[in-house]
Amino acid sequence: MTETASRPTLEAVAARAGVSRATVSRVVNGGEGVRETLVERVRRAVEELGYVPNQAARSLVTRRHDAVAVVIAEPETRVFADPFFALQLRGISKELTVHDSQLVLLLTEGREDYARVGRYLAGGHVDGALVFSLHLDDPLPGLIHGAGVPTVFGGRPGWSDGMRVNGPTVYVDSDNRGGAREAVRHLVGLGHTRIAHITGPLDQTCAVDRLDGFRDVMVDADPRLIVGSDFTPVGGERAMRELLERCPELDAVFAANDLSASGALRVLRERGRRVPEDVAVVGFDDMLPVAEQTDPPLTTVRQDIEEMGRLMARLLLRGLEQRGRDEQGSVGGAPSSVVLPTTLVRRASA
Amino acid sequence: MTETASRPTLEAVAARAGVSRATVSRVVNGGEGVRETLVERVRRAVEELGYVPNQAARSLVTRRHDAVAVVIAEPETRVFADPFFALQLRGISKELTVHDSQLVLLLTEGREDYARVGRYLAGGHVDGALVFSLHLDDPLPGLIHGAGVPTVFGGRPGWSDGMRVNGPTVYVDSDNRGGAREAVRHLVGLGHTRIAHITGPLDQTCAVDRLDGFRDVMVDADPRLIVGSDFTPVGGERAMRELLERCPELDAVFAANDLSASGALRVLRERGRRVPEDVAVVGFDDMLPVAEQTDPPLTTVRQDIEEMGRLMARLLLRGLEQRGRDEQGSVGGAPSSVVLPTTLVRRASA
Numbered sequence: 001m002t003e004t005a006s007r008p009t010l011e012a013v014a015a016r017a018g019v020s021r022a023t024v025s026r027v028v029n030g031g032e033g034v035r036e037t038l039v040e041r042v043r044r045a046v047e048e049l050g051y052v053p054n055q056a057a058r059s060l061v062t063r064r065h066d067a068v069a070v071v072i073a074e075p076e077t078r079v080f081a082d083p084f085f086a087l088q089l090r091g092i093s094k095e096l097t098v099h100d101s102q103l104v105l106l107l108t109e110g111r112e113d114y115a116r117v118g119r120y121l122a123g124g125h126v127d128g129a130l131v132f133s134l135h136l137d138d139p140l141p142g143l144i145h146g147a148g149v150p151t152v153f154g155g156r157p158g159w160s161d162g163m164r165v166n167g168p169t170v171y172v173d174s175d176n177r178g179g180a181r182e183a184v185r186h187l188v189g190l191g192h193t194r195i196a197h198i199t200g201p202l203d204q205t206c207a208v209d210r211l212d213g214f215r216d217v218m219v220d221a222d223p224r225l226i227v228g229s230d231f232t233p234v235g236g237e238r239a240m241r242e243l244l245e246r247c248p249e250l251d252a253v254f255a256a257n258d259l260s261a262s263g264a265l266r267v268l269r270e271r272g273r274r275v276p277e278d279v280a281v282v283g284f285d286d287m288l289p290v291a292e293q294t295d296p297p298l299t300t301v302r303q304d305i306e307e308m309g310r311l312m313a314r315l316l317l318r319g320l321e322q323r324g325r326d327e328q329g330s331v332g333g334a335p336s337s338v339v340l341p342t343t344l345v346r347r348a349s350a
Numbered sequence: 351m352t353e354t355a356s357r358p359t360l361e362a363v364a365a366r367a368g369v370s371r372a373t374v375s376r377v378v379n380g381g382e383g384v385r386e387t388l389v390e391r392v393r394r395a396v397e398e399l400g401y402v403p404n405q406a407a408r409s410l411v412t413r414r415h416d417a418v419a420v421v422i423a424e425p426e427t428r429v430f431a432d433p434f435f436a437l438q439l440r441g442i443s444k445e446l447t448v449h450d451s452q453l454v455l456l457l458t459e460g461r462e463d464y465a466r467v468g469r470y471l472a473g474g475h476v477d478g479a480l481v482f483s484l485h486l487d488d489p490l491p492g493l494i495h496g497a498g499v500p501t502v503f504g505g506r507p508g509w510s511d512g513m514r515v516n517g518p519t520v521y522v523d524s525d526n527r528g529g530a531r532e533a534v535r536h537l538v539g540l541g542h543t544r545i546a547h548i549t550g551p552l553d554q555t556c557a558v559d560r561l562d563g564f565r566d567v568m569v570d571a572d573p574r575l576i577v578g579s580d581f582t583p584v585g586g587e588r589a590m591r592e593l594l595e596r597c598p599e600l601d602a603v604f605a606a607n608d609l610s611a612s613g614a615l616r617v618l619r620e621r622g623r624r625v626p627e628d629v630a631v632v633g634f635d636d637m638l639p640v641a642e643q644t645d646p647p648l649t650t651v652r653q654d655i656e657e658m659g660r661l662m663a664r665l666l667l668r669g670l671e672q673r674g675r676d677e678q679g680s681v682g683g684a685p686s687s688v689v690l691p692t693t694l695v696r697r698a699s700a
Binding site: 089093106123125147 | 470472
């Protein structure tokens with residue numbers, strides 16, 4: 001360790017040259033995108049201090065590009081249609097900006113384009129990736145693994161916690177199962193007995209977890225009261241129609257997100273069912289303004305989506321720093337996954 | 351030219367290796383992000399054909415990254431709040447996908463982050479940039495110029511057509527002035543005489559052009575009938591309140607976009623003014639579903655926003671190809687700017 005400690009550090013070069021660590025890093029790694037005068041200053045400082053950009057020192061510089069890719073495993077049309085993604089990106093954008101790292105959102109038309117995303121990730125354009133909305137048979141994790149970029153996932157990936165994708169799997173999630181349990185217990189507490197569930201897409205862990213939470217409480221639920229859907233308002237409408245056909249006597253609905261709850265509410269109104277008198281409805285997300293603007297305003301399970309985005313970015317940047325320190329022999333653990341608590345927000349619908 | 355013609359071309363190498371031109375390009379430029387087996391095949395083909403990746407041949411390969419940056423000169427929050435940007439991105443995404451080029455959306459919190467965007471653009475991560483929603487005193491064009499990336503602008507930039515930013519200025523725009531004229535003529539044709547205008551942000555050329563179109567028809571417009579706004583629904587509400595205070599006798603409003611028109615309609619309804627009987631309203635954009643869902647549905651000037659995005663991407667890619675051919679001595683012009691026509695869409699509000 002003495003050898004490493006006695007060597008002039010990157011920080012010392014930055015201080016001597018009067019530039020940021022990032023600038024020294026860029027110069028050491030080829031000087032792309034740095035003004036010639038700055039390159040000159042850094043080179044002079046390197047020479048004066050006898051700084052040797054050896055392998056260990058270079059790997060300390062893990063934020064070589066000061067840029068982080070965000071990949072949402074959904075077609076571009078859905079990224080802009082579902083406010084969930086805008087909120088998550090808001091948190092990511094704020095956090096990356098604090099660390100002067102550029103948010104690089106890689107948009108696609110669909111799964112056919114993922115190979116291209118993998119090539120971009122592998123091409124040395126970003127320091128790491130934030131990936132969310134994975135589906136169970138998604139080719140993205142494999143491509144990310146191949147690209148070799150450190151990654152933090154939004155939502156628990158569908159593989160076992162032991163699996164490694166460029167390091168231990170790190171994710172940020174909400175307590176989907178606990179939140180769902182609380183929603184359904186609330187309905188039970190109000191005296192409802194024929195409680196239906198409109199699921200999210202069951203190739204996503206958050207939807208599976210919410211279904212599990214529903215089942216934790218409704219242990220003997222009539223299978224006709226569970227109907228699959230896709231997190232969209234139109235999907236919620238379709239599911240609600242199907243539920244009313246199957247079980248006209250239902251007295252409550254727990255929808256796996258607010259958008260599908262908004263669709264369910266529209267169908268209930270169409271059919272003349274009063275909410276909450278005839279049918280109580282609870283959503284999930286506390287997506288604003290949606291949850292406040294439904295008729296009636298929606299009781300729902302709040303998860304802090306923006307905070308999830310912020311945490312994903314924070315964990316990734318912390319992991320990048322840790323990697324650098326590890327290679328210098330310092331002690332410290334890689335960041336671990338975080339599961340955020342949820343809270344029930346009571347409005348008029350249940 | 352004979353020398354160039356007699357040399358084996360990049361295309362020949364691609365054909366011999368059984369890979370795409372882009373793959374040969376990547377290998378020739380260092381092989382980053384290409385599978386080792388493909389690198390090997392390309393190297394063999396290069397050797398067999400005696401291909402020399404000289405400067406001219408290398409500059410033909412202007413799509414080195416198969417990625418295009420999109421920079422919207424607005425904070426991330428506005429990018430996701432205004433459906434205009436989603437539509438333009440939709441067109442860009444479709445067109446880039448056809449050409450297997452990755453859409454790289456660079457998001458910011460605001461103008462303070464533009465230097466970082468400039469660094470990313472200069473860092474050799476993209477083949478070119480699509481930039482829209484520029485404001486008159488925007489530092490972005492200077493940074494883009496410094497970054498040296500070929501760029502196509504969405505909306506006519508506020509400088510004279512002669513100015514060059516990494517080549518001649520190329521932009522895609524709608525006929526904002528002509529469209530505004532048609533909107534106001536329509537109101538005049540309906541017999542309205544006290545016609546007001548809610549402007550867009552006048553540091554953007556599209557807003558200035560629409561104001562000019564309004565003035566072309568209302569040559570002696572009472573200045574109190576023109577009120578500045580910002581393209582948002584809340585801004586439209588504020589502007590409408592101000593107009594009603596200044597000129598309670600107004601009988602028509604031309605709003606510079608549909609979102610501000612939707613705000614104006616809300617205020618008119620609040621104040622008990624019937625639309626179109628008491629006050630006729632025309633918007634601009636034909637933004638769906640907004641324009642159809644206002645009460646009453648909005649008469650507006652349609653511009654094809656998605657097509658604008660598609661054209662921007664097409665012009666950029668064509669320009670990149672042309673650059674390559676130019677350096678090989680072939681004849682051909684750089685793409686020129688395109689101004690798309692607009693059409694009046696009549697609904698119930700005027």
